[in-house]
Amino acid sequence: MARLDYFAPGVYVEEIDRGSRPIEGVQTNIAGFIGFTEAIRNGAELGKPMLITSWNQYMEYFARENSDGFTDFNAYLPFAVNGWFLNGGARCWVVSIGTSLPKTAEETIQPGTESTxxxxxxxxxxxxxxxxxxxxxxxxxxxxxxxxxxxxxxxxxxxxxxxxxxxxxxxxxxxxxxxxxxxxxxxxxxxxxxxxxxxxxxxxxxxxxxxxxxxxxxxxxxxxxxxxxxxxxxSPPPTLPTQENLARYVQGVRDDRSGIQGLFEIDEVTMVACPDLMRAYQAGLLNEDQVHGLMELMVSLCENSAPNPPNRMVVLDTPPDRIKPQQVVNWLDDDFSRRSMFAALYYPWIKVPNPRNAGKPILVPPCGHMMGVWSRTDETRGVYKAPANETPRGVIGLSYDCNFREQELLNPKGINCIRTFPNRGIKIWGARTLVEPEKTEWRYISVRRLMSYIEKSIELGTQWVVFEPNDQDLWARVRRTVSNFLERLWREGALFGASPEQAFFVKCDETLNTPDTMILGRLYIEVGVCPVRPAEFVIFRISQWNGQDEQ
Structure with missing residues (x-):
């Protein structure tokens, strides 16, 4: 705005801020992992999130000197993090919940008796x-x-x-x-x-x-x-969890920034997994109800991010004792019974080489490798591309070879299959969320993540609007800012439509912003987008034609 205090004659040069401010898209491929590690050192703390940018850096914080980073008790977290980086993941946060499978309180050695x-x-x-x-x-x-x-x-x-x-x-x-x-x-x-x-x-x-x-x-x-x-x-040794309080350690405390709740305090994390829930279940440290409770916690935290838009998804794993497709369906329908557009489930478990067993294969949950494929797809194609029909790297086999008829049972339930195809290898053959079947608009992972990307980008990119004069000029600037961002997405192929008008709309005018709402200090903007959806079912209709019939 121009100055109002001109007193002496002369030439005044003023910088005027005009035009809209571009919205920069947020990063969507940052993961969070919770599980057991081989060690906790070099500043890493038990139960606290630690930023990791490479497998070598993971070993600096969570592996012993000259170690390969894996554990003698076959914790699944190192395999998940390694699969994340193998498949194209870049940055992630890791929460260690211990360096061994917890024992009873009487058997657990705590600080004061040994040191690191x-x-x-x-x-x-x-x-x-x-x-x-x-x-x-x-x-x-x-x-x-x-x-x-x-x-x-x-x-x-x-x-x-x-x-x-x-x-x-x-x-x-x-x-x-x-x-x-x-x-x-x-x-x-x-x-x-x-x-x-x-x-x-x-x-x-x-x-x-x-x-x-x-x-x-x-x-x-x-x-x-x-x-x-x-x-x-x-460093002194961390206070190790015991069998009696393991579930509480995994859950963590929000104020202490520990465990699952501490991981959700990291704003940039957009995808979460806890592979060692299944390791604890296998070892009898957590029963099925405790595992379901922690899975429910992660799903609920993904859903409840108010006042900010929800921009996280959790990747869940099937229990290790549910091997066949019908068993997995029964578990999801009758035992876990939780549906959410912010959760994804992959089946079956995958085989990967185990460095602690001379490279022989070990079955591990697929969550880390799948999240790595999400990250790779975001980088190479965009968040709007379904992370499916991709080859997961580092995988040498599956715990169960699912066929077409069995996937017909799993796919409508939102269970994403990993399958082996002749001459094509192992492919991720599903891209659905665990949303209720009737909510078809939120059926696909790519749609849910695209909407989260748009919402979070607009939220962060329009902070400058707060406390601006609420008038027609501001309305026009907001419309222009948001429209430019959405048009850029449309040109990249994220939105469906032959023109920008068919792909999205941005409304901010006097019909939304009445004198009463302006007195309350509120500015309302309505945004509608038409996201692209994956071609999940490709159907060719073929008939005979004699060259003369009408097409």
């Missing part, structure tokens, strides 16, 4: 020193261990003793929250060092109040065995 070890390597990537937080310090939280260059105390008096190599000496500084707690100078890996020259690191750190140290080296020169410089964290 930190291994520091040499510059040659060999193991050098291992630090452990002392049990009495576990309740006070983690400490940082800083390795710095140092020097010998002095040269040896004996002329027959070789002069020390300064580069082999180092110091260890113990800190907590940036405050220095201890400093140990003139340290070396030489077990026979003279006291006038320096101190053997293990012997010297026996004086430490905070950490215990172990020499992992066997032989070699002290310089070659010296730990690399840097700052490292020594």
């Amino acid at each position: 070890a930190l291994t520091i390597r040499t510059n040659g990537k060999r193991e050098s020193l291992q630090f452990i937080l002392k049990p009495e310090e576990a309740e006070n939280g983690s400490v940082s261990v800083e390795i710095q260059a140092s020097e010998p105390k002095s040269d040896p008096e004996d002329p027959n003793v070789p002069a020390p190599v300064p580069a082999e000496f180092f110091s260890v500084v113990i800190k907590r929250d940036g405050e220095e707690l201890e400093r140990h100078e003139h340290l070396t890996m030489d077990r026979e060092v003279q006291s006038v020259v320096g101190d053997y690191v293990v012997t010297k750190l026996e004086e430490s109040q905070y950490v215990m140290v172990t020499d992992l080296t066997q032989k070699g020169l002290p310089l070659a065995r010296r730990p690399q410089d840097g700052q490292f964290e020594v």
Whole structure:
């Protein structure tokens, strides 16, 4: 708006903000996973979401040193996350609910009796020193261990003793929250060092109040065995869940940003899965009702995102003891009995190589691989393309080969089949939500996710409208902003229609915004879109023609 305070004659140059502000589409392919991991380290916390951008980064937070990232007890989460990245997933959040299958409270080792070890390597990537937080310090939280260059105390008096190599000496500084707690100078890996020259690191750190140290080296020169410089964290072990409270750990606490509820506090997450619900069920840690309760929680959290538009979907897995199609239908109809446009279900389980068993196949839930295909489809085609008729990567077989007649039983129920076809391999052969059958407008995953994408993009892209003067000029600017965004979607093929007028409408005028509503400070905009839908049934009608009959 122009200034109103011109007093002196002259030339005034003013910048005027005109035109509509473009709406940028939100990202739709960010996943959230909950389950068991091999370790929790490098700043990751039990039950708290951690951002992961690659499989290597997953191993930094949730695998032991030099590990492949999987577990000895065959947790399904590592397979799901690995399948996510294999199939084109980029960014995801991971919540670890433990590093082992929970035991009873009496058998579970809690902080104070053991600690989490930190291994520091040499510059040659060999193991050098291992630090452990002392049990009495576990309740006070983690400490940082800083390795710095140092020097010998002095040269040896004996002329027959070789002069020390300064580069082999180092110091260890113990800190907590940036405050220095201890400093140990003139340290070396030489077990026979003279006291006038320096101190053997293990012997010297026996004086430490905070950490215990172990020499992992066997032989070699002290310089070659010296730990690399840097700052490292020594963490106390997490408070592990027990059989009695596992369901509560998985559910989490919203205020603590933990578990399932904590994952749903991450605004950017758009798809969620908890593959280890089935691992806990197999191990007898959760019964079927508890599993259904946690699945219901995830579905309900996807539905209830007020006041923001719902933009998440949960990918569910069938129980491992429901192998045949009729068993899966009976489970969905009679046992779980939950329908929602924000949920998807895939069948059967998939076979993938198990690195912990010499690469032999293991059956795992398909949720992680399916979500990876969703992400890949979003990137290559768009969120409006149904994530089906795609080959899931990393899959070498299925737990059950479903045929055409069996899929006729499953597909109307919203159960998406993964099938094997001759000469075509394994294909995802379904793209439906678990919505009630009569709600045909929300039948397809791509339609539900496209609508969520449009709603969330408009919500974030029109924040500038708040507190603007509510008049005809604002109405026109809003119409133009939203129309430009929807026309761009139409040109990309996300909306159906021969023209923009057939594909969508945006209404914002005096019929919606009356004087009474404006007094209340409200601005109403109506938007209608016609999303494209997948050609699920391709029907050719073929008849004989003699060349003269009318077509």
